[in-house]
Amino acid sequence: MSGTDDQEPVIRVKGLVNRFGDHTVHENLDLTVEKGEILGVVGGSGTGKSVLLRSIIGLQRPNEGTIEVLGTDLSTLDNEARSRVERRFGVLFQQGALFSSLNLQENIALPLIEHIGLPREDAEYLARIKLSLVGLSPEDALKTPESLSGGMIKRAALARALALDPDILFLDEPTAGLDPIGAAAFDHLIKTLRDALGFSVFLVTHDLDTLHAACDRVAVLSQKRVLVADTLENVAQTDDEWVQEYFNGPRGRAAASSFVQE
Amino acid sequence: MPTQWFKREGNTLTLQGEWTLEHYATLKKALDGLDPKANAEIKLLGFERIDTAGAALLVNLLGVERAGQVDEWASDLPKSQRALIMRIASAMDVSLTLDTDTPNRLVSMLAGIGAQVEGLYRQQRELLGFIGLVLATALPIMINPRRWRVTATVAHVQQSGLNAVPIVMLLTFMVGAVVAFLGATVLQSFGATVYTINLVAFSFLREFGVLLAAILLAGRTASAFTAQLGAMKSNEEIDALKALGLDPIELLVLPRILAMLVSLPLLAFIGMLSGLLGGAVVSAVSLDIPFYQFMNTLQESVSLNHFLVGLAKAPVFAFIIAVIGCLEGFKVAGSAQSVGAHTTSSVVQSIFMVILIDALAALFFMEMGW
Numbered sequence: 300m301s302g303t304d305d306q307e308p309v310i311r312v313k314g315l316v317n318r319f320g321d322h323t324v325h326e327n328l329d330l331t332v333e334k335g336e337i338l339g340v341v342g343g344s345g346t347g348k349s350v351l352l353r354s355i356i357g358l359q360r361p362n363e364g365t366i367e368v369l370g371t372d373l374s375t376l377d378n379e380a381r382s383r384v385e386r387r388f389g390v391l392f393q394q395g396a397l398f399s400s401l402n403l404q405e406n407i408a409l410p411l412i413e414h415i416g417l418p419r420e421d422a423e424y425l426a427r428i429k430l431s432l433v434g435l436s437p438e439d440a441l442k443t444p445e446s447l448s449g450g451m452i453k454r455a456a457l458a459r460a461l462a463l464d465p466d467i468l469f470l471d472e473p474t475a476g477l478d479p480i481g482a483a484a485f486d487h488l489i490k491t492l493r494d495a496l497g498f499s500v501f502l503v504t505h506d507l508d509t510l511h512a513a514c515d516r517v518a519v520l521s522q523k524r525v526l527v528a529d530t531l532e533n534v535a536q537t538d539d540e541w542v543q544e545y546f547n548g549p550r551g552r553a554a555a556s557s558f559v560q561e
Numbered sequence: 562m563p564t565q566w567f568k569r570e571g572n573t574l575t576l577q578g579e580w581t582l583e584h585y586a587t588l589k590k591a592l593d594g595l596d597p598k599a600n601a602e603i604k605l606l607g608f609e610r611i612d613t614a615g616a617a618l619l620v621n622l623l624g625v626e627r628a629g630q631v632d633e634w635a636s637d638l639p640k641s642q643r644a645l646i647m648r649i650a651s652a653m654d655v656s657l658t659l660d661t662d663t664p665n666r667l668v669s670m671l672a673g674i675g676a677q678v679e680g681l682y683r684q685q686r687e688l689l690g691f692i693g694l695v696l697a698t699a700l701p702i703m704i705n706p707r708r709w710r711v712t713a714t715v716a717h718v719q720q721s722g723l724n725a726v727p728i729v730m731l732l733t734f735m736v737g738a739v740v741a742f743l744g745a746t747v748l749q750s751f752g753a754t755v756y757t758i759n760l761v762a763f764s765f766l767r768e769f770g771v772l773l774a775a776i777l778l779a780g781r782t783a784s785a786f787t788a789q790l791g792a793m794k795s796n797e798e799i800d801a802l803k804a805l806g807l808d809p810i811e812l813l814v815l816p817r818i819l820a821m822l823v824s825l826p827l828l829a830f831i832g833m834l835s836g837l838l839g840g841a842v843v844s845a846v847s848l849d850i851p852f853y854q855f856m857n858t859l860q861e862s863v864s865l866n867h868f869l870v871g872l873a874k875a876p877v878f879a880f881i882i883a884v885i886g887c888l889e890g891f892k893v894a895g896s897a898q899s900v901g902a903h904t905t906s907s908v909v910q911s912i913f914m915v916i917l918i919d920a921l922a923a924l925f926f927m928e929m930g931w
């Protein structure tokens with residue numbers, strides 16, 4: 300299943316340019332994600348984190364630049380080859396994007412049935428385990444997405460992203476809307492699964508605790524590019540006003556000190 | 562029984578290999594063939610690969626309790642795999658079976674019919690309640706012109722009235738032509754082709770002008786109202802209005818109803834005219850009834866009250882269409898899918914109500930001899 304060499308990065312973005320009309324979101328953006336790492340992506344609201352994520356998974360065609368995922372450029376593949384690569388992704392969209400006509404266990408069972416060909420019964424059983432794994436109760440399995448709270452939607456969407464035990468997990472603000480206990484459990488879950496399954500994680504977040512607890516490296520999106528991508532300690536040293544404010548402001552310091560004490 | 566996934570030596574069973582999602586079905590079958598009691602000892606020396614699906618099977622095999630303590634008895638297993646197995650074991654430490662009892666077919670069919678009837682009853686009650694609410698909100702506003710929302714109303718008149726003029730004209734023109742053809746064909750055998758004029762005039766002034774316009778608006782405007790309000794509802798915009806202390810009925814519903822009350826009578830009038838025109842054109846072209854004779858007959862033998870009877874129904878239709886459209890919009894709950902369902906329902910309901918009221922009105926007017 301793992302076709303990539305350990306040395307090769309799983310995601311390599313070079314010279315990415317994204318524009319909407321005359322509004323440039325990304326200008327010459329470079330970024331790599333190594334195999335097995337959890338990369339935290341931070342940046343102010345509207346700096347283009349979600350757009351970057353959509354570009355990498357091929358939902359947004361960039362104006363310029365190349366994006367290689369798992370060793371191939373998605374835009375050069377035919378539909379079938381592309382679908383083979385795409386099923387190795389697990390994506391959690393910012394708004395959850397659960398299928399509203401299906402209940403929770405069907406939402407998660409869908410890729411298991413379509414891609415792996417499991418019988419419905421087995422797929423739904425695994426789906427319930429996934430739901431329990433992300434902190435929902437199996438009784439929620441028959442609920443429809445419209446009857447869920449915001450935090451529950453996030454959890455269910457995470458369960459769907461994990462359905463196929465993907466090689467790369469794309470998470471757009473997974474802990475936004477979670478209670479602090481749930482968010483901490485999430486950090487722990489991602490690390491446990493990453494250690495066991497060896498996947499890579501592209502994690503967009505505003506949650507400083509998640510950055511400290513789960514991320515190996517942090518990439519800062521600012522001024523239309525990746526300003527710096529390094530370990531948290533090094534990033535926090537960067538001489539940039541926004542970065543300083545972010546990591547050394549009151550919240551940044553509080554999060555940092557709570558992790559030093561542990 | 563050596564396989565890819567486990568190896569039995571005497572009394573010990575060593576699990577190994579790729580316990581992954583791709584092999585789930587085969588692996589599960591192979592494990593079902595094992596008699597768990599017969600294996601006194603299970604040994605874990607490390608899997609080549611194991612993912613959550615494989616770990617779930619493993620936990621099923623070992624039992625939740627023993628899998629949860631894998632740290633204590635399987636020290637040969639890599640730490641990351643132990644962590645995964647324990648995490649899955651704790652996730653499976655709840656009841657994962659859902660008790661869905663499949664009810665009797667006949668019972669569920671009867672229950673379905675019952676639910677439908679009850680739903681219909683509730684729908685009508687809600688409609689009456691909503692009409693009451695609208696009237697109660699409208700009364701104090703009517704006497705206070707400063708609270709009239711003229712801009713919103715005019716915008717809705719443009720959308721639901723003005724923009725519908727071409728389609729209403731085209732449709733009624735064609736139906737007028739068809740009625741004239743039908744009339745001519747039937748009346749010809751009595752040598753009474755000239756009464757085609759009366760047929761077209763009666764049907765359009767009393768019924769078709771207003772009915773066709775109403776049905777068109779039911780499809781065009783009731784659905785638009787439902788979709789607009791439904792999208793706002795599912796986006797919590799309606800709740801936001803309420804939280805700001807504003808009345809969504811006053812802001813959103815009244816301008817729409819007022820706009821319909823203005824639009825539909827005008828459209829009905831336009832429909833009558835263009836239906837008559839359709840009849841006149843057919844008469845002139847294929848029945849050799851010249852245009853001036855058409856106008857003469859119209860003036861002499863068709864009295865004004867047919868027109869009034871037809872037009873009197875327009876405000877009633879307008880009100881009911883707008884109210885149903887808005888109410889269905891407010892009933893939207895949660896998802897975008899619900900917007901679609903309620904839009905469909907609002908069109909079906911408003912067309913049904915229009916035709917029902919029209920039939921009752923026809924009976925009433927006939928008995929009254931109007």
Ligand SMILES: Nc1ncnc2c1ncn2[C@@H]1O[C@H](COP(=O)(O)OP(=O)(O)OP(=O)(O)O)[C@@H](O)[C@H]1O
Nearest residue numbers: 319322324342343344345346347348349350351393
């Ligand atoms: N489809 C679109 N059309 C036009 N502009 C867009 C579109 N999608 C995104 N943008 C613009 O791109 C910019 C980046 O948006 P993006 O959603 O990536 O922000 P973000 O970094 O994810 O912010 P947040 O933290 O608030 O989620 C914004 O200025 C937004 O207005």
Ligand SMILES: [Mg+2]
Nearest residue numbers: 348349393471
């Ligand atoms: Mg975003």
